[in-house]
Amino acid sequence: MNLQEIPRRKALTPEAFHRDYFKPQKPVVIEGITKNWPAYSKWNLDYMKQVAGDKEVPLYDDRPVQHEDGFNEPHARMKMAAYIDLLKSEPTRYRIFLWNVLKEIPELQKDFSYPSLGVKLMKGLPMLFFGGEDSFTFMHYDIDLANIFHFHFDGTKDCTLFPQTENKLLYKVPHSLITHESINFSNPDYEEWPALKHVKGFKTRLNHGDALYIPEGYWHYMKYVTPGISMSLRGIARNPKNLCRAVYNVAVMRYYDNLMRKIKGQAWIDWKNQKAIHNTEKYLSEINPEVFF
Ligand SMILES: O=C(O)CCC(=O)C(=O)O
Ligand SMILES: [Fe+2]
Secondary structure, three states: OOOEOOOEEEEHHHHHHHHHHHOOOOOOEOOOOOOOOOHHHHHOOOHHHHHOOOOOEEEEEOOOOOOOOOOOOOOOOHHHHHHHHHHHHHHOEEEOOOOOOHHHHHHHHHHOOOHHHHHHHHOOOOOOEEOOOOOEEEEOOOOOOOEEEEEEEEOEEEEEEOOOOHHHHHEOOOOOOEEOOOOOOOOOOOOHHHHOOOOOOEEEEOOOOOOOOOOOEEEEEEOOOEEEEEEEEOOOOOOHHHHHHHHHHHHHOOOOOOHHHHHOOOOHHHHHHHHHHHHHHHHHHHHHHHHOO
């Protein structure tokens, strides 16, 4: 994989952000943007335990998609207090994914503000993510292909991003938003996944208080180096093509996929996984015939 380090900028003006990153759709890490938020000094695992300890939280691990699972259905549930204790005591695969701040713990709203970078953000959808040491969020892109501002707290997290232009090299699973689940994006096996040698993307390591701008529809893979918390704020996709795909994904794709799981069961999942490999190998043989002949 050819991974370019994502640039880091301090004190980015809305004009510079627009010109250098938003318009050309390039990722950037903005340092210090959270320094004036109460969250900067408050948000850590202990604080979350204090404000949300009694809440039951949905947890996800890294098991492959099974046909009987619904779209984004959790794998376990636990009280937040017990989950935080687990995060602090040992590495765990359990993650919290897409937890709506406003709905679950409205008081956390007072701890952050919507950054004024000249991008309109969706106010109802601040989402929280938690992960244990070594846990990871599989490579995916978001169903609405939104612009994402991803803020990280209390720990360190590695992020790998790819633009949608790399799809054909990524063993993308059809009718879904993921790549083949057997790929380890932290250390890919190029014998098994040769196309990944050619893929071009971006990487960065996020620390407490950093904000990562993820452009529209970019693939993202997150690996928690230490236990930590993140929050994503989102802005609707602007590119009409991305917007159309967002509407298609939300209104058609996920229902079609669920229906096929019901009708065909595991055979549907197996077929999609095979198709992911077939499509990328076919593309690779076209661009790089000596790989096969
Ligand atoms: O940080 C994570 O665990 C995943 C974040 C993510 O997928 C997102 O912000 O859209
Ligand atoms: Fe995501």
